Amino acid sequence: MATFPCVARRILLLVTDLEIGGTPTVVRELAIRLKNLSGVYVEVACLAGGGPVVGQLKEGGIAVTALGAASVRDVGVIGRLVALIREHRIDTVFSFLIHANAAAAIAKVFARDVRFIQSIQTTQPWPRWHWKLQGGVQEAAERIVVPSESVAQCALEWADVPQDKIIVIPNAVEVGEFRKVRLQRVAGNQFAVGFIGRLDRVKRVPDLVRAMSILDERFVLHIW
Secondary structure, eight states: OOOOOOOSEEEEEEESOOSSSHHHHHHHHHHHHHHTSTTEEEEEEESSSOOHHHHHHHHTTOEEEEOOOSSTTOTHHHHHHHHHHHHTTOOEEEEESHHHHHHHHHHGGGOTTSEEEEEOOOOOOOSHHHHHHHHHHGGGOSEEEESSHHHHHHHHHHHOOOGGGEEEOOOOOOHHHHTTOOOOEEETTEEEEEEOSOOOGGGOHHHHHHHHTTSOTTEEEEEO
16 A cells, blocks of 8 residues: 655646647646655656656656546546545645646546645637536636636636636746857857747737847747
């Protein structure tokens, strides 16, 4: 039988998957920071079968469980989630993104003494049913955490989340890490600015392109 430290708070961070991406990175950074707090035990679970971020979390000393959902219709993942909550004596479940939020909301039926918090991390309007579903499952959450005022506005307008339930907490950035990075010259007096990500309207790449026109010709934009 597994043994767990006696602490004041036992937190499970639940996310859809742990592939390389924005939200898994947020979950990784949050888990590592929580781990360093006194009186807190934290672990991570994903609905899917794992991904590269699993290794990064384990390197940081975080326990990870891949619940192995075969598809969005795999209702057995709910039973595995509830079993994990009970066996590891979790008292707080913090879920990220619509699929994990929905799974957590269903799990609450079987774990009524557990605190549930949800997070919305996107302003992407489509598919619209995601927002309708979020509007339903938010009832199970004590709070809805969002990283910006724009996401808060989407939650209000598209998912009918009550204003007093929304908390804006910007995603943490370790500023100290950026102090180690020096601006790199690419050719002569030019400086490179880079974007890496999906070319989706929600990423607002056109805004970045327009912003480049404000800078002088020394700055060059690269989009991957």
